[in-house]
Amino acid sequence: MSQTDLIQTDRFVLSAAEQAAIEHEREHYEDPRAASIEALKIVQQQRGWVPDGAIAAIGELLGIPASDVEGVATFYSQIFRQPVGRHLIRVCDSMTCYVAGHEALLAHLARRHGLTPGQTSGDGRFTLLPVCCLGNCDKAPALMIDEQTFGEVAVERLDALLEAFE
Structure with a gap:
């Protein structure tokens, strides 16, 4: 995967490592929506929280609506939608x-x-x-x-x- 293949939405770019990890998780599920919680955890693990742009990027990568990803992100209290402390x-x-x-x-x-x-x-x-x-x-x-x-x-x-x- 080259730098030009990275998923980018609204100036948000999933790193190559994030993208690869999300794609790997996606392979474990028949329905790509089921991988959205794992994708959110991957982004949060790398960045400490899940920025707005990550929602659309995850949706695009999984081939699902961003609203589905947002629904998962807002349902789980351990997914942080704003920066948190160290x-x-x-x-x-x-x-x-x-x-x-x-x-x-x-x-x-x-x-x-x-x-x-x-x-x-x-x-x-x-x-x-x-x-x-x-x-x-x-x-x-x-x-x-x-x-x-x-x-x-x-x-x-x-x-x-x-x-x-x-």
């Missing part, structure tokens, strides 16, 4: 974590780091996302940083946890 903080807001101190964690993140749910820190280091349940109720309050789960998180321990994630 690290994702997911604070559990289930009833158990709420009672155990969820609000104190959020207040500390807002006061100390300028983070509110759905926002990214000014330095691009962290994005704070609420999550319904992390399945860690016996160790509430719980949070995740990237793919690591932490339980019994006290406000006093929170800054030390964040320091490990540059």
